[in-house]
Amino acid sequence: MDLSFTADEIAFRDEVREFFEDNLDPAVRAKLMATRHVSKDEQVSWQRVLNRKGWGVPHWPVEYGGTGWSAAKQYIFLEELQKHPAPPPLPFGVNMVGPVIYTFGNDAQKKHYLPRIANMDDWWCQGFSEPGAGSDLASLKTTAKRKGDVYIVNGQKTWTTLAQHADWIFCLCRTDSDVRKQLGISFLLIDMASKGVTVRPIQMIDGGAEINEVFFDDVLVPAENLVGEENKGWDYAKFLLGHERVNIARVGISKARIRRIRELAGNVLSGGKPLIEDPQFRQKLAATEIELKALELTQMRVVAAEGKHGKGKPDPASSILKIKGSEIQQTLTELLLEVTGPFAMPFLPEVDGTNDETDWASPIAPTYFNYRKVSIYGGSNEIQRNIIAKAVLGL
Amino acid sequence: MDFDLSEEQRLLKDSIDGLLKSSYDFEVRKKYRAEPGGYSKAMWGKFAEQGLLGLPFSEEDGGFGAGPIETMVVMEALGRNLVVEPYLDTVVIGGGFLRRGSSEQRAAHLPRIIEGSKSMAFAQLERGSRYDLGDVATSAKKNAAGYVLNGEKFVAGHGDTADTLIVTARTAGGQRDAKGIGVFLVPANAKGVDIRGYETQDGSRAADIKLTNVEIPADAVIGDAENGLPIVEQVADDARIALCAEAVGAMEEALKISVEYIKERKQFGVAIGSFQALQHRAADMFTAMETARSMSYLASMASGLTDLDERAITVAAAKVQIGRSARFVGQGGVQLHGGIGVTMEYKIGHYFKRLTMIEQQFGDADFHLSSVARAGGLIT
Structure with a gap:
């Protein structure tokens, strides 16, 4: 048992740090520190910086552009990226549809899509959830009817993150209604520019519009855009969701947020003294730091086990990472909110950076509101508890 | 990583698990607790035979030179089986002090600890000291031959069966000064040592100890008689590390039996x-x-x-x-069991009680949270 990194891993960590230091626009970093959203252009150009370096899709197999790093190095890279903070890779391409395509897609699909995902030539979004299919995802109703060499897609997806920017959507569609619901689903890649695709933004609780509804009205999709076999889409979706859980602890992001809380609470006065000197506040923060440390170690245990025993099915214990990771992220946004005090009140979606009194505080309450999502998406925390009860405890 | x-380490784990599986089931444990002194001398002898009592000591002291992970493996196993023998008090704490003692002190005590013929207790807690190891009113006055101890100590684990007590006492300074604390090896049968033993909530034993003009020689001091607190802090941390592992073992078993029960x-x-x-x-x-x-690791x-x-x-x-x-696992285990969870008869309640008492030993969550907060946090 040994926690330390090797000399090689430490050199690697320093190299990564230095690269982020030298190559990320400080304005983007500042935006992330202040919990503001990065723009489409900022996200895309950062992905291209990483990709030019060969780090666009580090966790993919080497033959498709991956780095071949050990599990420990993958961990270090992600940790440093989140801690910097730099924009985390948009998951829909590199963590979701990419692995599905290189695992289940055909050669033509791999050749066409994978390099474009790595370089973010295409912005992808995820077409899984529907108005009537949330945690019970398999009950989805969007249909794809095969007619000659096309599928005709009709239906509605929802909670589609950043679909307003998307060039492509990967969709679960029902291709057979006469079998058990999990056995009649197919995985289709759909061009968002197709005739009959309509995107309608959903205004979120924080006033932002990162989420959309996507409507399909007799959309014609070439049959060659089917991934894998028809009616096997549920298997691919489970594969994808398992991969999503592994990176969901977001330890580095929470570390950066702790630093931000310390900084802000050092500036804010309470009873004439910096809030950070208030013992009650410090204890709350310390309690969260301890939980984060426990989460980090738990994540390292999952990563180390994966490194040792090979990548197989995701460890069901990774549900812990989702539950604790989301709870800690939420607690930290709560603490940020507490730091703002009465300056939480002003609702200023379009800050211009000229008002020192309110600009620092204005994105914080919205972030707190917005972060209620993290215990809901990616399989709600209640679903994660079901997974632990069934897959780990055998209940 | x-x-x-x-x-x-795996062999060690298998061997202690094997020993406890064959001779430490819940009914047998009741018999051990009913023996004089509240634990099984025969079991202690088996620990010695398997080398468990010599694990953390250097080979030149007659031990096996094992590291903290080996102690963790043992403590987890003791936790899983609610073992009442004085491993923490004798090997971890007593041994922890002796390892930091002189070669004469090591030679005088360690061989007998390792062979299982000697046990230790840590007489530290005072009426008002709570978790503050530096709050010491018991006095150690220098005389011609050594020191004279006076004071009262409480809840010393296995204090009524130990052969040697490790006593913290003040050689200088005020009651809460960090400087001026000494650590003394005191034979339990020394004149003026009055020991009142009792059962503890978790099925083990402890004692309150009154020291009245107890005379001990000068070579009974471990380390610096005027500055012993750093050693006390280090050994207390050893004990906390061991307790963390014991708690993990107890939680593991409490969860396992609770899940089996609801199935x-x-x-x-x-x-x-x-x-x-x-x-x-x-x-x-x-x-x-x-x-x-994860945190125990x-x-x-x-x-x-x-x-x-x-x-x-x-x-x-x-x-x-x-x-x-x-606390969460202990309470939850009882809740999942329902009514039988709050009976003396059923196992889960005993895990709950041990887990509860572990929190009360060497600082509870609030105490340690204050330390972390005062230090400015954990995440860099």
Whole structure:
């Protein structure tokens, strides 16, 4: 048992740090520190910086552009990226549809899509959830009817993150209604520019519009855009969701947020003294730091086990990472909110950076509101508890 | 980054698990507790035979030179089986002081500890000291031959069966001064030592000890008689690290028997483990246990740190997590069992009680959280 990194891993960590230091626009970093959203252009150009370096899709197999790093190095890279903070890779391409395509897609699909995902030539979004299919995802109703060499897609997806920017959507569609619901689903890649695709933004609780509804009205999709076999889409979706859980602890992001809380609470006065000197506040923060440390170690245990025993099915214990990771992220946004005090009140979606009194505080309450999502998406925390009860405890 | 046990550590785990499986079931444990002194001398002898009592001592002291991970493996196993023998008091704490003592002190005590013929107790707590190791009113006055001790100590684990007591006493300064504390080896049968033993909530034993003009020789001091607190702090951290591992073992078993129980117990015609409310409680207990295990690993791996401040903060953080998880898993285990969970007859209540008492030993979650907060946090 040994926690330390090797000399090689430490050199690697320093190299990564230095690269982020030298190559990320400080304005983007500042935006992330202040919990503001990065723009489409900022996200895309950062992905291209990483990709030019060969780090666009580090966790993919080497033959498709991956780095071949050990599990420990993958961990270090992600940790440093989140801690910097730099924009985390948009998951829909590199963590979701990419692995599905290189695992289940055909050669033509791999050749066409994978390099474009790595370089973010295409912005992808995820077409899984529907108005009537949330945690019970398999009950989805969007249909794809095969007619000659096309599928005709009709239906509605929802909670589609950043679909307003998307060039492509990967969709679960029902291709057979006469079998058990999990056995009649197919995985289709759909061009968002197709005739009959309509995107309608959903205004979120924080006033932002990162989420959309996507409507399909007799959309014609070439049959060659089917991934894998028809009616096997549920298997691919489970594969994808398992991969999503592994990176969901977001330890580095929470570390950066702790630093931000310390900084802000050092500036804010309470009873004439910096809030950070208030013992009650410090204890709350310390309690969260301890939980984060426990989460980090738990994540390292999952990563180390994966490194040792090979990548197989995701460890069901990774549900812990989702539950604790989301709870800690939420607690930290709560603490940020507490730091703002009465300056939480002003609702200023379009800050211009000229008002020192309110600009620092204005994105914080919205972030707190917005972060209620993290215990809901990616399989709600209640679903994660079901997974632990069934897959780990055998209940 | 590696969380696997080495081959030797795995063998150690298998051997202690094997020993306890064959001779420490719940009914047998009751018999051990009923023996004079509240534990089984025969079992203690088996620990010695297997080399468990010599694990952390150097080979030149007659031990096996094992490290903190080996102690962790043993403590987890003791926790899983609610072992009442004085391993923490004698090997971890008593041994912890002696390892930091002189070669004469090691030679005088360690061989008999290792062969199982000597036990130790730590007489530290005072009426008002609570978790502050530096709050010491017991006095040690120098005389021609050595020291004269006067004072009262409380809840010394296995204090009524120990051959030698390790006593903290003040040689100089005021009651709460960090300087001026000495650590003394005191024979339990020395004149003026009055020991009143009793059972503890978790089925073990402890004692209150009154010291009246107890005369001890000058060579009974461990380390610097005027500046013993750093050693006390370090050994207390050793004890906390061991308690973290013991708690993880106890949580693991408490969760296991609770899950087994709700798979068997039927109400409304079905196993109650099929109810989601109970499943989610069990899932949360699993999460609490695994996060505690992570922090126990961290604490054990921090045991060798030479930066003592970092070591202390890491251990404090682990004890916070263990305290919170232990409370959640202990209470949850009783709740999943229903009525029989609050009976003396059934196992789960005993795990609950041991987990509860672990939090009360060497600082509870609030105490250690304050330390972490005062130090400016854990995350860099």
